[in-house]
Amino acid sequence: MTTTDVRPGVHPPQPTADSSGDRGNRGSRLSDKSFIFFLLLPGLVLLLAIVLYPLVRSLVSAFFKESLIYPGMTFVGFDNILDALGDDFAPLLGQTLIFTIGSTVLSFVLGMALALVLNQSFRGRGVLRGAFLIPWLVPGVVVSFLWMWIFDGNYGVLNGVLQQLHLIDHPIAWLFNTDAARGALIIAKSWNSFPWMMVMLLAGLQTVPVELHEAAAMDGAGSIRRFFTVTWPHVRGIAGLVVLLEFIWNFQHFDTIFVLTGGGPAGTTQTFATEVYDTAFKGYDLGHAGALGLLWMVLLMILVVVYVTFSERGEKSATAEKSERAVKKEKTR
Amino acid sequence: MTTEFSRRDMFRFAAVGLGGVAFAGALAGCSGDGSGGSSGGGSGAPTNFSFASWGMSEEATKPTLGAAIDAFAKKKDVKIKTPSYDYNDYLNQMTLQVRGGQFAGAAQLDVAWASGFAALGKLKDLSSVASGRGYTSAALKAGQVDGKQIGLPWTIAAIGLITNTEILEKAKISKPATTIDEFEDQLRSLKGLGGGMIPYAASTKAAQLKDILVWMQTFGSPLIDGKKCTIGDDESVKAVTWYKKLYDDGLIAPDVDRAAARTLFAQGKTAIYDDAPVGKAGVVQSSPDKDLASKMSSMARPVLADGDTPVEVLWGHLVTVVDGDGADTAAQFAQWLTSDEKQTLSYFSKLGLPPTTKKALASSAVADDTFVSDFTKRVTANASAEPLWKFPQYGQMETEIADQVQAVLIGKASPKDAMKAAGEAVQKLMDA
Amino acid sequence: MTALDTETAFAAELTSPPRPGRTGKRRRPRWGMWIALVILALFAFLPLYWLAVTSVTPNDQAFSYPPRLFPTEITFDHYLKIFRTPAIFRYLENSVIVSVITTLLSVAVSMYMGYAFSKFRFRGRKSLMYFVLSSQMFPQALLLVTLYVVFAQFNLLNTYLALILSFTTFTLPLCVWMLKGFFDALPDDLIEAAKIDGAGPWRTFHSVILPLAAPGLVASGLFAFVRGWNDFMFALTLAGPEKQTLPPGLVNMFITESSTAWPALMAASLVVSVPVSVAFIALQRFLVGGVTAGAVKG
Missing domain, CATH: 3.40.190.10 (Periplasmic binding protein-like II)
Structure with a gap:
């Protein structure tokens, strides 16, 4: 919004020795409005039709009394929203954040650990990099059923294993205990998503120049310190993106919760996503569901604004750094 | 070198965008399954129709139900489409379809869902096809919402x-x-x-x-x-x-x-x-x-x-008819499926689903099944919604x-x- | 032309992933690494092992407790039955069609968008970027209610197109941002150089930038593929019985009013996951390499 000049790149074109700099400038005139417009067009069409229109329509519902099954709608102003902000809102938000943050953090930690391991060189690494992707490729709905099958309190394999190891003496109803049920959900969701975290982070790790690590090691930096001083700055950008997207997706996530706990016990694992579903498809109340959706969107929006601001700032400094490096490289030739 | 997207540009973009969607829609053309809202014509010749169910998605019921559907299709020389969803998703999917005017024909329904499904306002009143078929009054009552017979009882327990x-x-x-x-x-x-x-x-x-x-x-x-x-x-x-x-x-x-x-x-x-x-x-x-x-x-x-x-x-399944193309034949199908003696008894003997007509209930096939007849006497007799x-x-x-x-x-x-x-x-x- | 070629080679060198880290140069035994690997492998593969075991368990033993970790009685009935169920292969075919076209479309759409965001500054850029990122922030159950009506109006229900358009849109946040990061890593000099050679912006993009971005395109394509492959709710609602993809298809087939055919469901899941897993294992080198060049920043 702030920068309004059209020219390729963030930094000024490299000055060139011959007169072609002029021609370059003239060339950039071709790349204005219409070029940008057609670049953006297909994506915008899709976003407008598939997301924006339904989104606006649902947000409008938030201000109306509207049912899924009865025709017609009545304007009610902020009633639905005030209602959604009632007593149940704080626990619902808390529960949503527990699941979302828990799943995001766990899958990030596992993905990062795995990426660090698979970035080492050892025999069979290639096969393992592929094999670890399988949990991500099992259809999501099957993942939910698989974990329900594992955690089941009456004949689940988890109880079977623990009992055979004599860690417990009778089967435990994991999904009937608030903390255990929350843990189970986080584990099941993270199992499904840590492989893609691994892929992204592994890619980030590969941008870390080996020389930097060696230099730091020679300076006597331990592996933990090396991780934070050498590795982290290079993967920070990609880590930010995957964490943000994973957070948004987990906030949105429905299947695992619906299948595994159905929001129980006693509604303590209910999240925005399952609550909206219940309200819209069991209570047929589109108005209330829309109000919940509106609040949910406002919350996530704050996060996205923070992220974009942060990443744009990071981008500027990174670009500067990169051009420096490019210059250096040029010199060494 | 400044590009400013004016508001007018934005509108233009939006217009082109929506045009693109419309174009895509036109391309897809008649590939859709629009079986709009025109109410089923005269009650003359049988027409093709749809029968939605979860029975056709469950392994246990599919062969038996499929055979019954085929038999009726053959008898009337019509084609019957059989969309199916798993039980847990069935009601949502049907609600969206009926609400969007995308479904017409017969539809299986759980007795518990009757009022919600009826609220959509698209269900045919089946009183005329229900009368004189010998349904028990308790069974008929299970298919009524606000005094209207919105569904024929298929199996009631x-x-x-x-x-x-x-x-x-x-x-x-x-x-x-x-x-x-x-x-x-x-x-x-x-x-x-x-x-x-x-x-x-x-x-x-x-x-x-x-x-x-x-x-x-x-x-x-x-x-x-x-x-x-x-x-x-x-x-x-x-x-x-x-x-x-x-x-x-x-x-x-x-x-x-x-x-x-x-x-x-x-x-x-x-x-x-x-x-x-x-x-x-x-x-x-x-x-x-x-x-x-x-x-x-x-x-x-x-x-x-x-x-x-x-x-x-109460527990049971109804067959309802959503008004629209083929609704009349669908209603005949619903009647046949739920009250034809031969059909209901074969359904019972293969799947153990208790029939809903007095005659079928009194038949030896049902009476000889001690599990079901005991259950009917001890439990179903006192059941209510x-x-x-x-x-x-x-x-x-x-x-x-x-x-x-x-x-x-x-x-x-x-x-x-x-x-x-x-x-x-x-x-x-x-x-x- | 030669100028362009050298530039290309230069950029390729710049953007090709640095050689994988050789950090562990026999300094000392890497116990920590092996322990971590074993723990992670147990977490990742034990559930899969149990899925496989269940898929060969006879129905009447599936629920015995305590469960047999090492099955004593094995049956391949569930697999045989799957191969005799044509519907599963129809679902598989639908899934492949939808996922592959989603992949292609998603890559095509995101590369243009990502390029615009990366290399050009224009008014509304930031707002659009917010919008792309936030397009997945609204409850999908609600979007679905309206989207169903929209697709119905355009007569797109029960078509592949409905699924493909939806999934493509849902992949945009990730793919656009990933490719934007990728293009950010390409030096602007490339564009300048192409211009000097008299190439128009389209030609510059298609014949100079895109070839360099190929690994990134593959990577984002694979992510798009998984999105189409995994979706349940939209696939169930928009596709109709004929165009049904695997996730709703499997549920429709194995999960009934109040029971679940666990062994058969597990067998079917394995059967359908195998082709895509093999493809991904074969492509994983490309995948990691592809993200790499674009991964300098998100």
């Missing part, structure tokens, strides 16, 4: 207590309990058998905890009184307190829904559970005990005081109640507070 007679005998129980106190004593003797026995696999998972409503009624709470929800009254609190006692004493178990209960029963790990007769086939098939079928029986739900009438909750069903949003009401009952079971709330909260939540949904 109840959710009753199914027992394993062998295990009961082992615990020296010769006669099933008639009162709640006796019932509790019997559960304790069953528990005494040891071996991880769950005496009564009552539902405790959120999805099926609605089963507790019938116990609240047994304790004397009407649940709904006119425009008022009575949950939170002494009777409902007593019922939940009792349920909690069973839970704490290990007489019922956590993490049980209907599927889990059937499994436990098939494994011989529970002596009693709640189900409709339809569950028997699956239980027997998945059991390592090849004689289980002969050990399965049923009992009337225990009552508070000797002499009370047991309270049972759950009071919450008359509200389309009953699904969310049941969720609210289930959450509160679970809160009691895991010790998060007292029965009194929890039921008060549940009653208020239901009341709010009723008033909405």
Whole structure:
């Protein structure tokens, strides 16, 4: 919004020795409005039709009394929203954040650990990099059923294993205990998503120049310190993106919760996503569901604004750094 | 070198965008399945129609139901499309389709869903095809909403207590309990058998905890009184307190829904559970005990005081007709499927789904099946619709109640507070 | 032309991933690494092992407790039955069609968008970027209610197109941002150089930038593929019985009113996951390499 000049790149074109700099400038005139417009067009069409229109329509519902099954709608102003902000809102938000943050953090930690391991060189690494992707490729709905099958309190394999190891003496109803049920959900969701975290982070790790690590090691930096001083700055950008997207997706996530706990016990694992579903498809109340959706969107929006601001700032400094490096490289030739 | 996207540009972009979508729509053209809202023409020649069901997606029912559909199609020389969804997604999908005018024809329906589905305002009144076919009046009533016959009864039974007679005998129980106190004593003797026995696999998972409503009624709470929800009254609190006692004493178990209960029963790990007769086939098939079928029986739900009438909750499937293309032939199909004697009896003998006409019920095929005929006498005879069903949003009401009952079971709330909260939540949904 | 070629080679060198880290140069035994690997492998593969075991368990033993970790009685009935069920292969075919076209479309759409965001500054850029990122922030259950009506109006229900358009849109946040990061890593000099050679902006993009971005395109394509492959709710609602993809198809087939055919469901899941897993294992080198060049920043 702030920068309004059209020219390729963030930094000024490299000055060139011959007169072609002029021609370059003239060339950039071709790349204005219409070029940008057609670049953006297909994506915008899709976003407008598939997301924006339904989104606006649902947000409008938030201000109306509207049912899924009865025709017609009545304007009610902020009633639905005030209602959604009632007593149940704080626990619902808390529960949503527990699941979302828990799943995001766990899958990030596992993905990062795995990426660090698979970035080492050892025999069979290639096969393992592929094999670890399988949990991500099992259809999501099957993942939910698989974990329900594992955690089941009456004949689940988890109880079977623990009992055979004599860690417990009778089967435990994991999904009937608030903390255990929350843990189970986080584990099941993270199992499904840590492989893609691994892929992204592994890619980030590969941008870390080996020389930097060696230099730091020679300076006597331990592996933990090396991780934070050498590795982290290079993967920070990609880590930010995957964490943000994973957070948004987990906030949105429905299947695992619906299948595994159905929001129980006693509604303590209910999240925005399952609550909206219940309200819209069991209570047929589109108005209330829309109000919940509106609040949910406002919350996530704050996060996205923070992220974009942060990443744009990071981008500027990174670009500067990169051009420096490019210059250096040029010199060494 | 400045590019400014003016507001007009933006509009232009938006217009081009929407044009693109329209173009895509035109491309797809008639590939869609638009079976719009034109009401089915005269009642003359039979026409093609659709029959939506979950029966056609379940392995157990698909061959039998498919054969019946084919038979009718052949008889009338029409084509019948059979869209199907799994039971759990069926109602949502059908609601969206009917609401969007995308579906017309016959549709299977759970008796519990009748009022919500009728609220869409697209269902044909089937009174004319229902009359003179010999349906029992109780069955016909299950398909009525606000005095309108929106569905023909296909199979009607109840959710009753199914027992394993062998295990009961082992615990020296010769006669099933008639009162709640006796019932509790019997559960304790069953528990005494040891071996991880769950005496009564009552539902405790959120999805099926609605089963507790019938116990609240047994304790004397009407649940709904006119425009008022009575949950939170002494009777409902007593019922939940009792349920909690069973839970704490290990007489019922956590993490049980209907599927889990059937499994436990098939494994011989529970002596009693709640189900409709339809569950028997699956239980027997998945059991390592090849004689289980002969050990399965049923009992009337225990009552508070000797002499009370047991309270049972209705279970069943209807066939409804959504108005539109082919609706008239679809209505004939619904009539044939649910009341043709040969058809209903073959359906019963293959799947164990009790028929709904007096004649079929009196036939030797039904009378000779002791499991079903006993169940009909002991349980179905007293069955009635759950009071919450008359509200389309009953699904969310049941969720609210289930959450509160679970809160009691895991010790998060007292029965009194929890039921008060549940009653208020239901009341709010009723008033909405 | 030669100028362009050298530039290309230069950029390729710049953007090709640095050689994988050789950090562990036999300094000392890497116990920590092996322990971590074993723990992670147990977490990742034990559930899969149990899925496989369940898929060969006879129905009447599936629920025995305690469960047999090492099955004593094995049956391949569930697999045989799957191969005799044509519907599963129809679902598989639908899934492949939808996922592959989604992949292609998503890559095509995101590369243009990502390029615009990366290399050009224009008014509304930031707002649009917010919008792309936030397009997945609204409850999908609600979007679905309206989207169903929209697709119905355009007569797109029960078509592949409905699924493809929806899934493509849902992949945009990730793919656009990933490719934007990728293009950010390409030096602007490339564009300048192409211009000097008289190439128009389209030619510059298609014949100079895109070839360099190929690994990134493959990577984002694979992510798009998984999105189409995994979706349940939209696939169930928009596709109709004929165009049904695997996730709703499997549920429709194995999960009934109140029981689940666990062994058969597990067998079917394995069967359908195998082709895509093999493809991904074969492509994983490309995948990691592809993200790499674009991964300098998100």
